[in-house]
Amino acid sequence: MPDSVTPYDGPVLEIEDLCLSYYTRAGEIPAVVDFSATLAPGESIGLVGESGCGKSTVAMAIMRYMGSNGDIVSGTVKFKGRDMATLSDEELRQIRGSEIAMIYQEPMAALNPSLTIGSQLIEVPMTHDGVSKEEASKRAIAMLADVHLPDPERLMEAYPHQISGGQQQRVVIAMALLSSPSLLLLDEPTTALDVTVEAGIVELIAELSRKYNSSLLYISHNLGLMLEVCDRICVMYSGEVVEEGHIDSIFSWPKHPYTHGLFGCIPLPHADKNARPLKAIRGQLPLPHERPQGCYFGPRCDFFKAGTCDQESVRMSEVNTDDDPAHRVRCKLWNSIDHDAAIPMGDAKPPAEIGETVLEIDGMQKYYEVRDTSFAAMISGKGVRQVKANEKITFRAGRGETVAIVGESGCGKSTFAKVLMGLEQATDGEVRMNGIDIGGMPVQSRSPKQLGSLQMVFQNPNDTLNPSLTIGAQIGRVIKKFGVETDPVKIQERVLHLLDVVKLPRDFAIRKPRQLSGGQKQRIGIARAFAGNPAMVIADEPISALDVSVAAAVTELLTDIQRENQTTLLFISHDLSAVRYLADRVVVMYLGMLVERGTTDEVFSPPYHPYTEALLSAVPIADPQVEKRRIVLEGNLPSALNPPKGCPFSTRCQRRIGEICDNEPPPVQFNADRHGIACHIPMEELRKVEPVIKVSDKKPDPAGATP
Amino acid sequence: MSNIIETVTPAPTPEAAFMRALKSFALLRESTPGMVGAFLVLFWVIVAILAPLIAPFDPLATLQPMAKPGTVYSMGGTFWLGTDHLGRDILSRIIYGSQTVLFYAPLATLCAYTLGILMGLAAGYHLGWWDIVLSRISDIILSFPVLVLYIIIIATIGSSGINIIIAITFASAPGIMRIVRGLVLDLRNRDYVAAAQTRGESALYIMLVEILPNARGPLIVDACLRLGYVIITIGVLGFLGLGLPPPDPDWGGMINETRKMAMIFPHMTIFPVIAISSLILGFNLLADGLREVSLRD
Secondary structure, three states, X not given: OHHHHOOOOOOOEEEEEEEEEEEEOOEEEEEEEEEEEEEOOOOEEEEEOOOOOOHHHXXXXXXXXXXXXXXXXXXXXXXXXXXXXXXXXXXXXXXXXXXXXXXXXXXXXXXXXOOOHHHHHHHHHHHHOOOOHHHHHHHHHHHHHHOOOOOHHHHHOOOHHHOOHHHHHHHHHHHHHOOOOOEEEEEOOOOOOOHHHHHHHHHHHHHHHHHHOOEEEEEEOOHHHXXXXXXXXXXXEOOEEEEEEEHHHHHHOOOOHHHHHHHHHOOOOOOEOOOEXXXXXXXOOOOHXXXXXXXXXXXXOOOOOOXXXXXXXXXXXXXXXXXXXXXXXXXXXXXXXXXXXXXXXXXXXXXXXXXXXXXXEEEXXXXXXXXOOOHHHHHHOOOEEEEEEEEEEEEEEEOOOEEEEEOOOOOOHHHHHHHHHOOOOOOEEEEEEOOEEOOOOOXXXXXXXXXXXXXXXXXXXXXXOOOOOOHHHHHHHHHHHOOOOOOHHHHHHHHHHHHHHOOOOHHHHHOOHHHOOHHHHHHHHHHHHHOOOOOEEEEEOOOOOOOHHHHHHHHHHHHHHHHHHOOEEEEEEOOHHHHHHHOOEEEEEEOOEEEEEEEHHHHOOOOOOHHHHHXXXXXXXXXXXXXXXOOOOOOOOOOOOXXXXXXXXXXXXOOOOOHHHHHOOOOEEEEEOOEEEEOOXXXXXXXXOOOOEEEOOOOOOHHHOOO | OOOOOOOOOOOOOHHHHHHHHHHHHHHHHOOHHXXXXXXXXXXXXXXXXXXXXXXXXXXXXXXXXXXXXXXXXXXOOEEOOOEOOOOOEHHHHHHHHHHHHHHHHHHHHHHHHHHXXXXXXXXXXXXXXXXXXXXXXXXXXXXXXXXXXXXXXXXXXXXXXXXHHHHHHHHXXXXXXXHHHHHHHHHOXXXXXXXXXXXXXXXXXXXXXXXXXXXXXXXXXXXXXXXXXXXXXXXXXXXXXXXXXXXXXXXXXXXXXXXXXXXXXXXXXXXXXXXXXXXXXXXXXXXXXXXXXXXXX
């Protein structure tokens, strides 16, 4: 290749005025409009935006891999000075996978399940560099060591399903880096992973891109993650870049109303559900063929000026700040907006009063039996093994209180919800709801009143409603079933009232779920849960499948209804930012065990359980004023079938003190009344731990931002 | 968030529902095989409905034996497709035969589906003993060669319209159960099923209201295919003499009665064969078209 003879030292990627369209039955749909970016060697640039804003389409266009119905309408993509549009299929194949590599969201889908990891890895150097099999496998083993995977030789022989999700993603990264690409495209590479695993992957990507001097194009919806991995970011909205610039400049002095809106939707450390609630961006993302005239964000913008914003399409304009000459914004009014006051904030609300104890959980246990019918198991007499999904869970929740259950996948939080709902029965211990033990009471033997007083909001908006029934019929059924109303007219009235409560138009009652967006479906899910006037609602990750701005609206809705009805909310989540914002009390779980519980302030400040500490450090926070202590956990979550004998966290703990951790279950030590930590480390030492998150009080000087 | 503006799309009305039905038909138009299939099926349905009006002769009347196609009958009229060895007009018999096949085939399919769906729902939703017992029963039935099964059943209970339906139901329900069970295994883990469980709905309600309607897509496609097989089956049963008792016009029976003379008088056999093939082809193409359309977008 000519590049290897005379080293190319210009920008790796130059995109100019790129317009991309998809051609469908409905006609041409412009997916990306007027996209420009330049990427220098070793630089990392982030594309951030909500779903449907065209960020993945850009990545596909760079590879010139748009599928049969997508095409570049105008503009150029130059990779190392060569126009990608002029390359033949053969030349493209040379570049793809060798000079431009891509890492996808779902690692299991990126690896072939029927080939060993080794055979998939050695393919890369054998195809692109034409080296021998021995040489290729040597390189593959070295690369596996580079991505910090233990025992690379053995791993070469393993199949993808034999390793964990985090390890799979490391293998995918190794595969992408094997040909030392100049450009690495990462499409939500950590979205499918747990936060502590994500922290490790993020660190790995940063380390490797330095080592191999690759440029990164990082696509994500997570602003906090962007702050940690990128030099520059482009904020996209409805197919356009609305603001781009240096990461510090954008995070400290955003100029576009949409960027302001996004920051108003994220539960940052200073947000508070009572004093400083989140403010959702009103309205919805316009469909690509229904974009408004002029500024696409116009109808949702608080600064909208008729006559200015709804005329011709808006071009990017320069924001010449001293420290970031590349900051550009697509807004005509950016100069006249008061950016200090522009960070949207909802109106302060009175804190809810916490009443008498509604739910009392006392030593609740849930074991599953796993039968091993192999011959070896029969001989050794270990035919039945137990999976301890929940082990000695103890906590209380009061009326009107929000209790968050936090933990990563596999920690038993969903099992706990199932026991509460009566879909599973507790093995031992008590679950008292209003004084009655319901832990062993299956759903069939609960009275309609008991059922109605305990309802659930589910995680997946596309799964929560029956696609075949109208919204009205589904909510009406709940009202009838719980005996709130019996007269069909009154039921209809209450359905319409509930639609008002969740702020949806009344004619939604006769719609089918497929006509609704994800956020709207989730609102219906909330309306359904509150239809029977429940005393307690369990929300199992209700916002984790939603976009930032939609999630903020749903969060606010949930807290408003809860405040009004004095409902106890059990909020199950892995997202510590949302938990800090929403919860009054927090319960942290790891591998079925409760490791820490207390009020939100107690849990989020020292003394911490070492796991809470690591979890806090792993969560990306979209605020440059926040300083974090970095703790990256080693290893994997142990199997629930074979948990550590002592403390469940001992295999990954960064503060492990010795043998005692491996062999003895830790005692629960109390720091304050109802703030318990299950750890062997003496409380005095835990109290000495530095806080993980420090918020500097000084607001960055905006003087440098104003031209 | 009182300031949230939701886009309001028009609410569905009866007219809108009709428009949507038209639209799904318009979607089918994009699939050529689907349109050919729909045309063939529609053709035979119209023929069956209008049989008394369009049939030139009484299908049971003995008129003029072994007339070649196009022969003019002395009492008036033309045998467009000729007559059979007993002198009955083949065109009229095919026209009336379409009534038989289009009555028994959908009815038998419907019965098979009702049983298969109930079995599949029970096995897939309850799992455990229900699943073990129902799956083993269907495995046993499926392990018999189908034809042997039909011969055993019809030989035992005798040949009549009702018994054909019973035999087809018995032989096809296990296959349908397999499909339904697979669909239910996926759907039973949906959140809306959990929501129904946690509001104390009965198992029957969950199966029929929450699960079954959402399995309808693949089932409709399969029903079209299976309808084709059932038509073959009815034809085969007629051919083997296990179908409807004579002299009722039955396409399979017509082929059987005339096959010995097929070398000399091919028209007696060939036209019923074309009739059966075109109807089966119609249903199969329709199923293909529906599947193709449903996979798009």
